[in-house]
Amino acid sequence: MSSTPDLLKSRDGVLDSALRPTLWDEYMGQGHVKANIKVLLQAAKKRGDMPEHVLFYGPPGVGKTTLAHLVAITLEAPLKTTSGVAIERAGDLAAILTNLEPGTVLFIDEIHQLSHKIEELLYPALESGSLDIILGKGPSARTVELTLPPFMLVGATTRMAQLSSPLRSRFGGGVYQLDFYTDDELRSIIARSAEKLGIDASPAVIERIASRSRATPRVANALLKRVRDFSEVHERPLTPEVCDEACQLFGIDSLGLTKDDRRYLETLRTGFKGGPAGVRALASSMHEDPDTIENVYEPYLLRLGFIERSSRGRILTDEGKRYLLQS
Ligand SMILES: Nc1ncnc2c1ncn2[C@@H]1O[C@H](COP(=O)(O)OP(=O)(O)OP(=O)(O)O)[C@@H](O)[C@H]1O
Ligand SMILES: [Mg+2]
Structure with missing residues (x-):
């Protein structure tokens, strides 16, 4: 039987798209982000320009993809969706960018997964709407600058820390953190x-x-x-x-925690004497992937105040200990 983290780990694409808001009024919460994005979009529409590029980050399932859809709907623009892991080679990026219908919203999900080489290629595309392509090999190779159709990049990531700062600085329309919901x-x-x-x-x-x-x-x-x-x-x-x-x-308790969350807390308590414990050590003793630990389990446990992240690793708080005693 799958538990809540599984509900988070696996995106139910059918349910997501059936219930995805298509109007701003249906998109609850995140008031600060919504207000900023609306101004950005309206100002650009008034000028007849494409808005500057934006980045959304936050834990899984909090509405990043939904916002990208709303941006495209508001601009009445086509939406092209891809992901950092799908753009492997320079040619993949060139093919996507050169084939965009003018005025497209290009959504790159999990953008932190772009390789360094692809990122470098993306910079001129974001700054001046051009792409440098190298034709030929060896001494006869030459660079050709292609002018791209105008587009707006919407990036999304669950792992802000893994995004390079040069890439982060290219989102002139803003970098927005999506929070948990009340x-x-x-x-x-x-x-x-x-x-x-x-x-x-x-x-x-x-x-x-x-x-x-x-x-x-x-x-x-x-x-x-x-x-x-x-x-x-x-x-x-x-x-x-x-x-x-x-x-x-x-296996979901009154706080929404599952046996996996409890196993995490229990591992921290008994295996590491309450911490500090490094994420890799924790992951290996739980036979889990460190990324899952960091991006699926921990954000909500941090929010509940059951753990803390210090420079030396994760620490089980007194509240976390109390929870374990009661459960
Ligand atoms: N602010 C919101 N108001 C109403 N429903 C929302 C909101 N945010 C998300 N949802 C619902 O939750 C579902 C998941 O949201 P979404 O796919 O946008 O999350 P995400 O942040 O892109 O997640 P992931 O990091 O896994 O890609 C949506 O299909 C939608 O039904
Ligand atoms: Mg998404």
Whole structure:
């Protein structure tokens, strides 16, 4: 049975796109980011220019891809989606950029995965809308400068620390951090999703799901769908008690934490005497990938105040210890 981090690790593309807001009013929270982006887009539209490039960063499932879609919708522009890992060779980038319809929003997801070489090629494209292509080899090789169709780059990453500072500085339209969501915002998101999916969810049910959603819209939507499945299979109306039973079956506790989160905290407590523990050492003793530890488990545990990150590694806080004693 998959648990909440799995709901985060694996993107349910079908559910994501079925529930993805297509209007700004449906995009809850992140008020600061929304206000800035709207000004950027409106000003550019007024001038008849493409807006400057922007970057969104934050944990998985908090709405980065959704924002890229909203940017394209607002500009009434085509959206071309790719990812850092898909652009392997210089030719891949050249093919994408030279084939863009003028005025396209180019969304590069997980942009921290671009290689250094590709990044360097991207700089002139971002600064002056041109691409330097080397034709031929050896002494007869020459560089040709191609003028690109105008485009706006929207980058997204879950790993801001891995982004080079020269690349970061090329986002003239701003670098925006997306935050976790409040319970209030999550409740609005769940209510809208329930309506869209035709699920009859009372405020008490919505409340229950919100409190177990790790402050993350994608988890909220996935959990809503799974408790609905549970109530249908058991032929019982969707009540808060049914939500509790479903969550118990999924291994999700009242804070939205799972056995994997508890295993992380327990490893830190017993294997490393509460820390400090380096992320690699922790990952290896949990047989997990350090990236998953850092980007899936830790952001929410940090937010709960159960762990702290210090220069020497992760530390289990008193609150984290108390949680372990109770669970
Ligand atoms: N602000 C929001 N308001 C309403 N729904 C949201 C919001 N943000 C995200 N969602 C919902 O959560 C789903 C996941 O969001 P999205 O795909 O944009 O996350 P992401 O940050 O791109 O995640 P990842 O890092 O895994 O790519 C969306 O399809 C949408 O249904
Ligand atoms: Mg995304």
